[in-house]
Amino acid sequence: MLQISFIREHPQEVVNRLKIKNFDASQLVKQIIATDELRREAQTRLDETLAEANKLAKSIGQLFKEGKREEANDMKARSAALKASSKSLAEALEKHNDELHELLVQLPNLPHASVVPGKTSDDNEIIHTEGEIRDAGEKALAHWDLAKKYRIIDFELGNKVTGAGFPFYRGKGARLQRALINFFLEEGVKAGYEEYQPPLLVNEDSAYGTGQLPDKEGQMYAVPVDGLYLIPTAEVPITNIYRNVILKETDFPVKNVAYSNCFRREAGSWGAHVRGLNRLHQFDKVEIVQIRKQDDSYEALEEMREYVASLLRKLELPFRILRLCGGDISFTSALTYDFEVFSEAQKRWLEVSSVSNFESFQANRMKLRYKTKEGKTLIAHTLNGSALALPRIVAALLENNQTENGIKIPEALVPYTGFEMID
RNA sequence: GGAGAGUUGGCAGAGUGGUCGAAUGCGGCGGUCUCGAAAACCGUUUUCCGGUGACAACUGGAACAAGGGUUCGAAUCCCUUACUCUCCGCCA
Numbered sequence: 001m002l003q004i005s006f007i008r009e010h011p012q013e014v015v016n017r018l019k020i021k022n023f024d025a026s027q028l029v030k031q032i033i034a035t036d037e038l039r040r041e042a043q044t045r046l047d048e049t050l051a052e053a054n055k056l057a058k059s060i061g062q063l064f065k066e067g068k069r070e071e072a073n074d075m076k077a078r079s080a081a082l083k084a085s086s087k088s089l090a091e092a093l094e095k096h097n098d099e100l101h102e103l104l105v106q107l108p109n110l111p112h113a114s115v116v117p118g119k120t121s122d123d124n125e126i127i128h129t130e131g132e133i134r135d136a137g138e139k140a141l142a143h144w145d146l147a148k149k150y151r152i153i154d155f156e157l158g159n160k161v162t163g164a165g166f167p168f169y170r171g172k173g174a175r176l177q178r179a180l181i182n183f184f185l186e187e188g189v190k191a192g193y194e195e196y197q198p199p200l201l202v203n204e205d206s207a208y209g210t211g212q213l214p215d216k217e218g219q220m221y222a223v224p225v226d227g228l229y230l231i232p233t234a235e236v237p238i239t240n241i242y243r244n245v246i247l248k249e250t251d252f253p254v255k256n257v258a259y260s261n262c263f264r265r266e267a268g269s270w271g272a273h274v275r276g277l278n279r280l281h282q283f284d285k286v287e288i289v290q291i292r293k294q295d296d297s298y299e300a301l302e303e304m305r306e307y308v309a310s311l312l313r314k315l316e317l318p319f320r321i322l323r324l325c326g327g328d329i330s331f332t333s334a335l336t337y338d339f340e341v342f343s344e345a346q347k348r349w350l351e352v353s354s355v356s357n358f359e360s361f362q363a364n365r366m367k368l369r370y371k372t373k374e375g376k377t378l379i380a381h382t383l384n385g386s387a388l389a390l391p392r393i394v395a396a397l398l399e400n401n402q403t404e405n406g407i408k409i410p411e412a413l414v415p416y417t418g419f420e421m422i423d
Numbered sequence: 424g425g426a427g428a429g430u431u432g433g434c435a436g437a438g439u440g441g442u443c444g445a446a447u448g449c450g451g452c453g454g455u456c457u458c459g460a461a462a463a464c465c466g467u468u469u470u471c472c473g474g475u476g477a478c479a480a481c482u483g484g485a486a487c488a489a490g491g492g493u494u495c496g497a498a499u500c501c502c503u504u505a506c507u508c509u510c511c512g513c514c515a
Contacts, residue, residue, distance in 0.1 A: 039472095040474090043472060043473050043474095044484095046473090046484075047472090047474080047483050047484040048474095048483075048484090049484095050483085050484055050485085051483055053495085053496090054483095054484090054496085057441075057494095057495050058441075058442090059495095060441090060495045060496070061441045061496065062441090064495090065441090072495080073495090076495045077495090078495090079496085082495095083495085097472095246470085367471095375452095377470085
């Protein structure tokens with residue numbers, strides 16, 4: 001959510017910058033400013049009425065003490081009238097507040113100056129490519145075939161027990177999952193992140209805080225009887241730690257890493273290109289979250305980008321980094337880097353990580369602030385990134401490392417798996 | 424799940440209808456003292472929304488778990504919800 005004060009002072013800039021995201025904000029901004037004006041008027045009138053009522057109540061008390069009962073009773077009548085009008089003013093104010101809020105949440109975050117216009121993912125800029133792409137040859141198997149051949153992931157069994165998109169991992173497949181999770185967490189801790197193990201279900205306030213509600217309600221599994229939601233990413237509980245919090249300067253930088261299962265309904269997004277591990281309803285992911293002061297959040301973003309690159313390097317996977325164009329960047333993000341690894345049997349790039357700076361967009365909605373040395377209270381900046389999501393990493397590891405004798409585990413991972421080959 | 428008690432400022436903890444945004448202690452910040460530090464002493468210390476004015480300042484309103492109610496007036500009385508604690512039951 002953008003700050004109302006910013007919109008009020010820079011309406012044209014908001015409209016111009018949102019054009020990069022192919023979002024026509026001109027009407028919305030007009031409505032927001034008009035509603036804000038109504039809201040402030042109502043606030044002023046309510047305050048005046050309440051001020052009078054407060055004064056009156058005080059003098060009534062005084063009169064009672066002095067025994068002037070009759071005068072007091074006269075004033076009571078006036079007070080009652082004030083009460084009625086303050087009530088209707090309060091209702092009007094609340095209505096304006098709600099309306100304003102409803103309008104504000106429709107406005108996407110402003111893109112960073114480096115974000116280029118564009119319509120779709122085809123317009124994303126490839127800013128870095130690294131690693132060797134080998135020709136896996138005609139006989140190369142896709143990961144779903146490899147999974148079956150080595151009996152390490154069982155999709156059919158998942159279908160039977162739960163449904164599509166909920167596979168079983170077994171044997172060395174399960175151990176590979178566990179190894180990757182540990183590897184990612186250990187690397188995160190080494191890089192200065194504090195490890196958290198969050199709840200997998202969150203309440204409505206939390207789902208709202210990071211913007212899953214109301215925008216992406218249909219994407220989350222819900223437990224309505226308890227008012228809870230299954231998290232689509234650890235970002236939700238981890239960022240919500242700081243909901244309604246005012247940090248001190250000395251608390252910075254906040255760097256957290258968390259592993260969680262992630263649950264996504266992915267309604268209506270199934271098809272041939274999402275076979276196997278390419279898209280799941282339940283998957284594993286290690287997430288990094290940073291909270292920064294306003295002046296160094298972009299340094300943090302670059303640091304996170306380099307960190308994610310270092311993970312892929314250690315896993316010896318060929319990857320590239322994209323800077324998302326205005327049309328592909330998310331509603332809440334100001335600047336996003338996507339990481340894709342090349343899957344040699346499918347012969348396509350698979351997105352494995354998304355690293356974003358949300359600037360104050362999330363923090364404003366969550367009321368996450370910090371106090372400067374001078375005593376000013378500012379909205380913090382939030383950033384997060386996958387580091388990393390497992391399924392597509394596993395898909396690429398299986399496909400890229402297949403040999404006649406089995407699947408070779410990258411060296412960096414062997415201490416975690418305890419084996420060098422899946423065979 | 425049953426019975427009872429509770430939820431106040433960063434923390435501890437007063438406050439049972441008006442003088443309470445809220446005592447006191449601790450912590451934090453600034454200062455005096457000191458070569459420096461500790462101790463002591465002095466001062467200061469929540470947040471949000473408005474208005475005037477604009478690096479300051481002044482001023483109105485709101486918030487004592489959340490929401491609603493009673494009352495001229497609520498931290499204080501009533502109701503609902505959430506959470507915490509104690510005892511019992513159940514249990515990985």
